[in-house]
Amino acid sequence: xxxxxxxxxxxxxxxxxxxAIVDEGKLRITDEGLKLRAVDPANVxxxxxxxxxxxxxxxxxxxxxxxxxxxxxxxxxxxxxLGILGIGGKEDIELKLDEHAQxxxxxxxxxxxTHSLLDPASLRKEPKVPELEFPAQVIIETExxxxxxxxxxxxxDNIVLGVDGEEFFxxxxxxxDKLRLGLTKEQLIHLTPKTVSSLYSLEYISAMSKGMSHAxxxxxxxxxxxxxxxxxxxxxGKAKISYLLAPRIExx
Amino acid sequence: xxxxxxxxxxxxxxxxxxxAIVDEGKLRITDEGLKLRAVDPANVxxxxxxxxxxxxxxxxxxxxxxxxxxxxxxxxxxxxxLGILGIGGKEDIELKLDEHAQxxxxxxxxxxxTHSLLDPASLRKEPKVPELEFPAQVIIETExxxxxxxxxxxxxDNIVLGVDGEEFFxxxxxxxDKLRLGLTKEQLIHLTPKTVSSLYSLEYISAMSKGMSHAxxxxxxxxxxxxxxxxxxxxxGKAKISYLLAPRIExx
Amino acid sequence: xxxxxxxxxxxxxxxxxxxAIVDEGKLRITDEGLKLRAVDPANVxxxxxxxxxxxxxxxxxxxxxxxxxxxxxxxxxxxxxLGILGIGGKEDIELKLDEHAQxxxxxxxxxxxTHSLLDPASLRKEPKVPELEFPAQVIIETExxxxxxxxxxxxxDNIVLGVDGEEFFxxxxxxxDKLRLGLTKEQLIHLTPKTVSSLYSLEYISAMSKGMSHAxxxxxxxxxxxxxxxxxxxxxGKAKISYLLAPRIExx
Numbered sequence: 001x002x003x004x005x006x007x008x009x010x011x012x013x014x015x016x017x018x019x020a021i022v023d024e025g026k027l028r029i030t031d032e033g034l035k036l037r038a039v040d041p042a043n044v045x046x047x048x049x050x051x052x053x054x055x056x057x058x059x060x061x062x063x064x065x066x067x068x069x070x071x072x073x074x075x076x077x078x079x080x081x082l083g084i085l086g087i088g089g090k091e092d093i094e095l096k097l098d099e100h101a102q103x104x105x106x107x108x109x110x111x112x113x114t115h116s117l118l119d120p121a122s123l124r125k126e127p128k129v130p131e132l133e134f135p136a137q138v139i140i141e142t143e144x145x146x147x148x149x150x151x152x153x154x155x156x157d158n159i160v161l162g163v164d165g166e167e168f169f170x171x172x173x174x175x176x177d178k179l180r181l182g183l184t185k186e187q188l189i190h191l192t193p194k195t196v197s198s199l200y201s202l203e204y205i206s207a208m209s210k211g212m213s214h215a216x217x218x219x220x221x222x223x224x225x226x227x228x229x230x231x232x233x234x235x236x237g238k239a240k241i242s243y244l245l246a247p248r249i250e251x252x
Numbered sequence: 253x254x255x256x257x258x259x260x261x262x263x264x265x266x267x268x269x270x271x272a273i274v275d276e277g278k279l280r281i282t283d284e285g286l287k288l289r290a291v292d293p294a295n296v297x298x299x300x301x302x303x304x305x306x307x308x309x310x311x312x313x314x315x316x317x318x319x320x321x322x323x324x325x326x327x328x329x330x331x332x333x334l335g336i337l338g339i340g341g342k343e344d345i346e347l348k349l350d351e352h353a354q355x356x357x358x359x360x361x362x363x364x365x366t367h368s369l370l371d372p373a374s375l376r377k378e379p380k381v382p383e384l385e386f387p388a389q390v391i392i393e394t395e396x397x398x399x400x401x402x403x404x405x406x407x408x409d410n411i412v413l414g415v416d417g418e419e420f421f422x423x424x425x426x427x428x429d430k431l432r433l434g435l436t437k438e439q440l441i442h443l444t445p446k447t448v449s450s451l452y453s454l455e456y457i458s459a460m461s462k463g464m465s466h467a468x469x470x471x472x473x474x475x476x477x478x479x480x481x482x483x484x485x486x487x488x489g490k491a492k493i494s495y496l497l498a499p500r501i502e503x504x
Numbered sequence: 505x506x507x508x509x510x511x512x513x514x515x516x517x518x519x520x521x522x523x524a525i526v527d528e529g530k531l532r533i534t535d536e537g538l539k540l541r542a543v544d545p546a547n548v549x550x551x552x553x554x555x556x557x558x559x560x561x562x563x564x565x566x567x568x569x570x571x572x573x574x575x576x577x578x579x580x581x582x583x584x585x586l587g588i589l590g591i592g593g594k595e596d597i598e599l600k601l602d603e604h605a606q607x608x609x610x611x612x613x614x615x616x617x618t619h620s621l622l623d624p625a626s627l628r629k630e631p632k633v634p635e636l637e638f639p640a641q642v643i644i645e646t647e648x649x650x651x652x653x654x655x656x657x658x659x660x661d662n663i664v665l666g667v668d669g670e671e672f673f674x675x676x677x678x679x680x681d682k683l684r685l686g687l688t689k690e691q692l693i694h695l696t697p698k699t700v701s702s703l704y705s706l707e708y709i710s711a712m713s714k715g716m717s718h719a720x721x722x723x724x725x726x727x728x729x730x731x732x733x734x735x736x737x738x739x740x741g742k743a744k745i746s747y748l749l750a751p752r753i754e755x756x
Contacts, residue, residue: 080429083406087399110396110439111403114430144614147591151615154587177584178618187614332681335658339651362648362691363655366682 002029002072002097005058008085008108010235011093013214014051015082017234017241020211021047023079026123029061029097030071039127045204046127046244055238057092072099075118081106084113129244134221134229136163139190140183142215142232145170148181149209152202155179158248159205161222162197168220172202189217196224198247208243215241225250254281254324254349257310260337260360262487263345265466266303267334269486269493272463273299275331278375281313281349282323291379297456298379298496307490309344324351327370333358336365381496386473386481388415391442392435394467394484397422400433401461404454407431410500411457413474414449420472424454441469448476450499460495467493477502506533506576506601509562512589512612514739515597517718518555519586521738521745524715525551527583530627533565533601534575543631549708550631550748559742561596576603579622585610588617633748638725638733640667640700643693646719646736649674652685653713656706659683662752663709665726666701672724676706693721700728702751712747719745729754 018025018036025038033052039045053059063070074097085093085108094107106113152159152172160171168191170181185191208230212218215232222228230243270277270288277290285304291297305311315322326349337345337360346359358365404411404424412423420443422433437443460482464470467484474480482495522529522540529542537556543549557563567574578601589597589612598611610617656663656676664675672695674685689695712734716722719736726732734747 077428080406084403084429084431087403087406089399110433110435111400112432112434113403114432116428118428147593148615151588151591151617154584154591176581176620176622177588179588180616180618181614182616183614329680332658336655336681336683339655339658341651362685362687363652364684364686365655366684368680370680 001060001062001099002095003058003060004053004056004095005092006056006095007235008090008093010055010239012082012085013234014049014239014241015078015085016214017211017239018047018049018078019082020207021045021243024075024077024118024123026073026120026126027076028071028073031061033059037126037129039124040204044201044246045208046129048129048242048244050240051235052238052240055235072097073120074104075120075123076104076115077118081115084108130227132221132223132227132229132244134223134226135192136194136196136222137190137192138163138168138188138220138222139217140168140188140220142212142218144181144183145218145220146209146213148179149202149205151179151181153206157202158199159202160197160199161220161228163191163194163222164197165195166191166193169197190219194222196222196226198222198225198228199250200228200245201248204245208245211243212241253312253314254347255310255312256305256308256347257344258308258347259487260342260345262307262491264334264337265486266301266491266493267330267337268466269463269491270299270301270330271334272459273297273495276327276329276370276375278325278372278378279328280323280325283313285311289378289381291376292456296453296498297460298381300381300494300496302492303487304490304492307487324349325372326356327372327375328356328367329370333367336360382479384473384475384479384481384496386475386478387444388446388448388474389442389444390415390420390440390472390474391469392420392440392472394464394470396433396435397470397472398461398465400431401454401457403431403433405458409454410451411454412449412451413472413480415443415446415474416449417447418443418445421449442471446474448474448478450474450477450480451502452480452497453500456497460497463495464493505564505566506599507562507564508557508560508599509596510560510599511739512594512597514559514743516586516589517738518553518743518745519582519589520718521715521743522551522553522582523586524711525549525747528579528581528622528627530577530624530630531580532575532577535565537563541630541633543628544708548705548750549712550633552633552746552748554744555739556742556744559739576601577624578608579624579627580608580619581622585619588612634731636725636727636731636733636748638727638730639696640698640726641694641696642667642672642724642726643695643721644672644687644724645693646716646722648685648687649722649724650713650717652683653706653709655683655685657710661706662703663706664701664703665724665732667695667698667726668701669699670695670697673701694723698726700726700730702726702729702732703754704732704749705752708749712749715747716745 022038028035036049091109096105102117155172155174166185219231274290280287288301343361348357354369356367407424407426418437471483526542532539540553595613600609606621608619659676659678670689723735
């Protein structure tokens with residue numbers, strides 16, 4: 001049994017972080033809230049998503065599984081759901097799961113939306129989160145990061161993110177030009193001094209950049225020719241999102 | 253002889269209701285105002301439109317017809333005219349018909365636009381309005397109706413509109429999901445309790461939904477597997493528009 | 505040596521006037537400021553552009569040329585540069601030329617953009633400005649002019665601009681309709697009474713119309729079947745732009 005009630009904007013913003021990586025996936029419902037972990041179709045990026053039960057105005061869950069698991073897994077089409085939520089309205093959204101019918105009922109004011117669950121067997125397995133250690137960490141205002149990404153999109157397909165001593169930098173290079181964002185420790189919310197950098201596909205970072213647009217700050221975890229982990233919070237800190245992105249092999 | 257002056261916004265909003273159904277058509281000018289009745293090219297929907305002479309700041313009409321008719325019929329390209337009016341400006345619009353030259357002169361501030369009339373013989377005949385009796389009537393805020401239509405567009409191609417006892421409902425069904433707007437008598441401006449419903453093409457209702465966007469309320473006249481008549485007013489009640497839409501035959 | 509600092513909005517607006525005519529070109533740097541003269545690829549329109557050194561917050565230039573010229577010529581991709589500046593931000597922009605490396609360094613807050621100069625030999629020669637005498641001059645509010653252009657775009661491909669006695673007019677004719685803007689001397693900022701008119705390609709005037717969108721007034725210099733010169737200022741009068749447009753030969 002799962003029944004819950006949540007602010008429409010909070011749910012919409014959370015779904016946007018998910019659809020930046022995958023169109024559909026498995027959502028796990030537990031006592032603690034909603035959880036999701038998924039990789040994009042090309043296996044380049046991953047999202048780990050938790051929307052805590054205390055982000056909801058109401059949250060009732062009890063597991064009916066015979067196996068004694070303390071969670072229920074449902075397959076959802078996030079893009080479709082976001083499309084419906086996106087028509088607007090600021091009223092609370094009520095969610096209700098009917099496991100037997102394999103449906104989720106969503107109520108937005110006078111609109112009732114019934115979403116048939118996807119067969120979890122038809123969906124990709126939840127990925128394992130690799131064990132990673134990041135030597136450098138940077139906390140930056142989201143808008144500053146997003147602006148540099150928008151500019152980099154005009155230049156090329158890849159971007160280098162790194163820390164050079166006490167400076168965080170982003171660098172994109174085209175045939176005729178080059179763009180560099182450099183921010184010293186003082187201009188950042190936090191920086192671990194280090195010397196590391198990695199090359200990433202701008203296509204994936206651009207998608208993530210849209211997904212994070214409602215977060216105030218983001219935390220970048222970086223290494224040398226290493227994956228990047230990008231963390232942020234929504235719903236007044238009660239939604240926690242981590243994007244993980246594999247580095248590109250530099251051609252030179 | 254026809255000469256008139258009208259607020260630009262009022263004329264623009266009226267033209268938008270017409271172009272939701274037809275691109276061009278015959279406009280009748282009478283003492284009482286401007287009138288139009290037209291069906292869309294596929295014969296699925298019809299508009300009956302009256303813009304009363306008292307909606308104009310000035311309205312002068314005298315018929316020069318030898319047949320003693322008390323009206324003049326002109327063929328117009330409404331899409332083209334709306335395109336020109338749509339470039340904006342809030343000043344009054346002056347209209348002047350030159351029947352001999354078969355032109356309409358339109359003045360918007362310092363811009364003068366001359367529109368050659370279409371040959372009425374090249375245009376479809378004005379349709380007869382079928383005699384219909386509607387068992388159920390619902391009055392609803394336009395924005396509530398339009399929001400449900402926008403959501404339904406995400407689901408499928410058809411929509412059911414009906415009254416179920418004291419509830420008005422709209423229902424769209426896709427392969428994987430279903431959307432339902434349900435409003436009780438208390439949530440509506442008016443409702444005739446009844447049990448009727450019909451299926452309509454969403455394509456046509458979407459077009460009408462754009463056409464009615466400036467109206468505050470709309471009146472839905474409904475029946476069982478029956479056409480729907482959708483009435484609303486613009487120009488402070490001095491423009492009266494009725495859309496008529498044929499039902500679809502349900503496939504089940 | 506060239507180093508300068510300028511308000512981001514002023515530079516962006518100036519670049520927009522240039523990209524209305526050409527994508528890339530030769531910019532001359534002198535003591536007096538930045539200068540450019542270029543024709544579009546089809547040789548129909550020309551821009552003469554001066555951004556005075558006093559429009560800059562800082563402007564340092566000294567010529568290193570051995571030939572003793574008092575100017576430096578650089579080849580730039582204006583569209584690319586405007587794309588980068590267009591991502592926004594209102595901070596000052598710092599420009600620095602490295603002639604040996606053939607690069608321009610542009611700093612916008614924490615973003616540093618390096619633009620490789622184009623080989624001037626690969627660019628078209630700077631055109632000569634033809635000697636022209638214009639019998640009629642009209643000064644008009646930019647927005648009034650642009651609105652007439654937007655309306656004319658709905659009608660046809662060409663537009664007549666002229667002065668008829670004490671009236672300035674713009675006229676576009678389609679197959680079925682005709683649009684005319686007529687403004688008397690009293691409705692204009694200035695008019696030289698005359699009787700002249702010429703036909704121009706709307707495509708070029710539409711591009712210019714975008715380029716001039718931030719100017720308050722424009723000055724039209726007109727003649728009989730003659731080129732048109734369109735002058736305006738930006739950056740508080742410290743940027744001076746002239747568009748020159750060849751007339752079309754009237755088909756009748």
